[in-house]
Amino acid sequence: MKPSPYPRDLREFIVRLEKAGRLHRVAGHGRGLRSKGGPMLSTLLTLFGWLFFLAASLHAQESPIEKLRRLPPKERETRLIEGAKREGEVMWYGNWERDELDQLARSFKKKYPFINVSIFRGGSGKVEDKVVIEYRAGRYLVDILIAGTGKMLPFRERGIIAPYFSPETANMHPALYDKEGWWASLASSPVVIGFNTERLPAQEAPKDWPDLLEPKWKGKIGLDTEPDVMVTGLLQAWGEERTLKFMRALAQNQPQIRNGHTLLVQLLAAGEFPIAAEIYGYRVAQFIAKGAPIRMVYPKPTIFTTSPILMAKHPPHPYAAALLYDSLLSEEGQNVVGMDIGRVSGRKQAKSRNPEFAKLQESDHFLALDPGLVGRRTRDAQRWIKEIFLKR
Template structure:
């Protein structure tokens, strides 16, 4: 028995060493592969900065980044798989709801890196296929010239106040409201009623988040009901007269990393994921994008900003299955 316990202890001692030793073989492998193909929803400016930081540690890997929306990436993964082409290694943000299909088709592989342990449990797949790197926190925001801080909204319900009639904007993107309708959050009926009451305030319909924040800063309207927190913070840093409302709950749509089962550069891919989820990589992504994970204890700018507020993370499967509800909300808002 004692022998078994001793062997067990010995194994525990050896395991971390084995894990630490793994990158050496990976490093050698990556040196031979030289390249990595990374598809991401991150812009090329941001991606380029992240790659530069990665290359400080691993200068021998040439990371090729291709930028597209999550939908386009998901579509391209699917199309290449059907055509039996295997060009990509890792993807960030290929639409989480499609992951089950991708796993079922044998397109993805399980992976684990030490840094995965530090990610909040809500941000990782229990089966080991994906880990969330960051994403958009969605909040109401207001123009500080048009709205004195004493009158600033403090809850979603505050947006229903008749004093905002005609001074409010919503975007054409109704998905955040569907996230708010998820089980455990507001659920459908409450959101339906809320949106119906919001319509009484005659919101202006704005096509897309970029335009909404830009026009909010320009003073075209006083309040934007649901915009990306990092964009508001980005413009605030530049001196724009806007701020965001600390409401409960805030909404979050995450972007996750996945790894191709047929990755042409598996070792470089491992180094990349290992580095991205290390403290160094985490910090780099957060500094460069401002869109690090908002989960408690993540230590990112978004996590710090929403400290003390509750949040609802997007359940992609739910959003996908409730596209009819999304259409209904669009109709109530007068978008279609």
Template sequence: MRGGGLGLCGHGLPGRRKRERSAIKNTVPFDCPRADSNIECPGRSIQVPAPVRSLIACLAALLAPVVFAQAPARNDDVLRYRGADRDARLVERARQEGTVVLYTSLAPTESKPLAEAFEKKYGVKVELWRALSDKVVQRVITEARANRHAVDVVETNGPEMEALAQERLLAEVHSPYLADLPADGIPPHRLWYPDRLNFFVVGYNTEKVQRSELPATYEGFLDPRWKGRIAIEATDSEWMAAVVKRWGEAKGMDFFRKLAAMKPDVRKGHVLLAQLVATGEVQVGLTMYNANIESLKKKGAPIDFVPVQPVIARPQGIGVAKEAPHPAAALLFVDFVLSPEGQRLYESMGRVPASTKVKSELNNFPFVMTDPNTILKESQKWEALWNELFLAK
């Protein structure tokens, strides 16, 4: 994702951004599509990078007067219905609507099979628009400001979902599958719901590093023998914040200052970092997404991961747009994604399902769930610390 246009809110000072760019090795293939393309490309991450959260906050501030003036959602009778005939009524009305419009940052290799499975089961067409998560947020906000209600369902990163919820662009729904989700993953306002998890794990090249060599905690990577062998992703201030909160300020910041002194390789994009570990150019990645590793591993690449403690999990979310033009189809799609069937489909594609009803080998260890609301509130603090430690020359 890109942070263009940040001058609107006074963020992204040119001098600092120049220093940050000089610290990052951003090897991107020459045929990589534009930043606004719907095609996922190596070197691009769907996580909100450092400046983008500021852009989200800025856009939200501009939108606030418009949103607050809106009338209550017209779709509550559909979205919150709890009668015994709920499922039958929902399917019937969804088929009458005929279409559900989905905005998502889920990779095309996963969003397309998900849409096709839903269409096959219910005969309701999915109009899929896929982009990086900041583009998803921008489009939803822009359309709302223009009083153009096109989207039915939004599926993207937790912090972005929280930003949309705080601007009252999402609707509370009732689904029988909400009870299957981890209680600490559902925000109090219940305007969006976790549908999958991203784990920050340690990935390694199995031809360069033996599993037995890897330490059980991140502190073990401060050993001088790891210098020149480890890498981090350039935008992972969220991971640092979660680790510090878990360990406490004194212990946590002491660790990150020592890690910075190790001068880890810094790469832009979780997909790129996974590919570099798979090729052996990078031996160990400290802040990798489990799904990227699993995808390459299934293709035979010499890559694996270990759940080094503390394992940080970030919820990815799904929600129904407050002014969804196809409310029944929207809720039916959310039902499908959160159902065991939809969650097993996620698991088959290497994603970690959020449902407690679907077991995955990837969630058989303790982990700490991040709070998207806290991430939004404290983002500038942690981004500044991260940039100072790892990106500034």
């Protein structure tokens, strides 16, 4: 018997049509079908056949990791480990500090000693330039990327990343991972207002974003040259009109512009200005632990940075890449983030050097930066910052 040229489900559909008297075979042509319902039914059958062909093609194009997604958790992990042992390595591009990336890599190798972790460390721009050049040349070298909140969308539009659904996201705060699998945040940090306790009593310090607009703070506020987290966060919470109004009013108070968020905290601790807006909470906490005379307040909304983990679209080591992605979000990986590094974990019940920050994620004022919005509005935010704060 000659094999049928049609997929199984399509054959069954054709048989039902024949039994119903709606279809018969052309004499002398076993493969030919003619509709008794006229050209419209013939067209539908052709379309139906192409849909089956397309579905089969898409199934064939599924990555090994996508196919494993349908397996039970234990079997999935076993298959990942088997594949990763054959690969033996994983390539990670990241914009975190080198020692932070190394701490996370050591935690991963402790669990998977058979995988060598190679790391390229650079700023967001360097990571972006490197991977874009490689993908244009058809050189697929990277498995996992961490390149800053605003890079997710450009990478997605360029076809550099692909969705990945880590089972570990089930344990994360819902605002800190993408439901379509495009990203999950390795860590976050609140953006705070800091003040010097030797220059300003706590009861007099500004408590919220609008408080910074009071005339008494004119010339007394330190601000980074790139306060883009504050601007995009307020844009996400308030919309464009209110955000621009706030920025222009803040500029009227003549903030002291400095280049670098860490430098801003150092100068605040030294007493160069009594207040610093838009500084990172984890960095302030580090200075407080060393005895610096500074404190912080949490304005509303309390904007949290996000640090998206991204899966490369063509990872050379897909099994090891999936294990690394899962490991970074696992309890062990997030304890390294929260305790050893001191950033804020997005995983529920993870240990934290700053439990106060973790509690903020459960407050009504918590706002996690949306990488999609940041990607769409970063250029607008940078233009506004330049026009409003830097051209004075």
